[in-house]
Amino acid sequence: MDTIRAAAVAGTFYPGSASELTATVDHLLDAVAVVDGPCPKALIVPHAGYIYSGPIAASAFARVRPYGDRITRVVLVGPAHRVFVPGLVSPGATKLATPLGTLSVDTAALASAGIEPNAAAHAREHSLEVELPFIQRVAPEAQIIPLAGTRADAADVGRVLEQLWGGPETLIVISTDLSHYLPYAEGRAIDQDTCNKIVAGEPVLERERACGSIGINGLTWVARRKQLRIELLDLRSSGDTAGSRDEVVGYRPTARGAASAARRS
Known part of the structure; x- marks a missing residue:
């Protein structure tokens, strides 16, 4: 029997209706200039409300949009x-819900990696959920490994x-x-x-610099071992999109690809 992690921030961080959410995400993606090149292996994307960070997230997800049919x-x-939460945990669910429908969780991969479930940590967490509608629009057949x-x-x-x-x-x-x-x-x-530290491949960020440093540092650790090229795609804050400049939150999308792909670009 499926267990579903329900959407917690639909209608607040992003539109709550399927039609409006589809139109919003597609508009954000369509506004990004198409760039030729290989599909990035990894993206670093922001997770605020779409009015603030949606355009910056779209600048990263648009890079994988042409390859969405191969991303499973x-x-x-x-x-x-x-x-x-010390370490990484899963939601303990088999599906993740958004107004666009449900995404299947790759439970076998979670088990093989020894990831324990913690439903409470995921129940009201927005950092993963706000990325799901973008994934549904660019790679609709993909299973998710949520950590x-x-x-x-x-x-x-x-x-x-x-x-x-x-x-x-x-x-x-x-x-992040x-x-x-x-x-x-x-x-x-x-x-x-x-951003300079990330592009330089330094896995030393603290949460004060980036709330998602746990993922950035882990990815940077892998990137150095695999000799991946890191590319800064955009750097903006809420003061550049829809917020006051008195107090801002920074957003930055980054793409990482294999060194061989970087040489071809």
């Missing part, structure tokens, strides 16, 4: 904001990602925002420094 599995990693956590060593998270790495059928998506509630110029400077 998405490893989705985000921070647990509401429940402290949330608060604190873990980069190597421990990296080893889980390596185990789930797969081939071109598997996309890694890391969900950057600095929070700083004046615009200060936040911009800190976020630029954070």
Whole structure:
């Protein structure tokens, strides 16, 4: 029998009706200029309300949109904001719901990676949920491997990602925002420094710099081992989209691809 993790932030972080949500996500994706090149192996994307971070998330998901028919599995990693979780946990569900329908969870992959369930950590968590409608629109056949956590060593998270790495059928998506509630110029400077560290492949970020540092650091650990090229796609904050510049939240999408693919681009 299926167990479904219900949508917790539909109607607040993103539209609650299927028709409006489809139109919103498609509009955000269509607004991104098409860039030729190989499909990224991994994305780092923001997870605020779509009015704030939707355009920045779309700039990353649009890069995999042309390859969506070959993506059958998405490893989705985000921070647990509401429940402290050492390591990574799954929701203990077989399906994840959004207004666009349900996505199947790859429970066999979770079991093979030794991931324990923690329904409470996922129940009201938005960091993974806000990425799901984008995944449904760009890779509608993909199963999800949903992982949330608060604190873990980069190597421990990296080893889980390596185990789930797969081939071109598997996309890694890391969900994170950057600095929070700083004046615009200060936040911009800190976020630029954070991005420089990520592009340089330094797995040393703290949660104060990026709430999803648990996933970023793990992915960076793997990227160094696999010699992946890291590309900054965009860098904006809520002050650039729909918010005041008195206190802003930073957003940055990043793509990572195999070194061989980078040489072809």
